[in-house]
Amino acid sequence: MLCWLDNNKINICLTYLYRGKSGNCGGTKNLEVHHVKPFHIDPTLELDPTNLITLCEEMSKECHLKKGHLGNWKKVNENVLSDCVAIKST
Ligand SMILES: [Zn+2]
Ligand SMILES: [Zn+2]
Helix, strand or coil, X not given: CHHHHHHHHHHHHHHHCHHHCCCCCCCCCCEEEEECCCCCXXXXXXXXXXXXXXXXXXXXXXXXXXXXXXXXXXXXCCCHHHHCHHHHCC
C-alpha cells in the first residue's frame, strides 16, 4: 500500500512538474522526486507541489545529489529552485 502511494505520488510529480524532465538539466532518464524542504520536518510538505522538484540521477550528471543535496546526501540545498537552470527557463 505504501509503495503504491509512493509510486502514485512520484507519477503525479513526474507528470505535472517540469513535464517529466530533470529540473536542472532537462534530462528525462532516472528521474527522482526531490523535496525542497525535507518533509520529515513538516509532513504536510510531502505532497505540496511547491515543495517538489524532479531531478535526475544520471551517472554523468547526478542533478539530484549535486543540486538537491550539494553533493552530500546529509545536506539539503535550500536554494535548489534558483540553482536549477531548467526551471528558470520555464
Ligand atoms: Zn533529494
Ligand atoms: Zn538532470
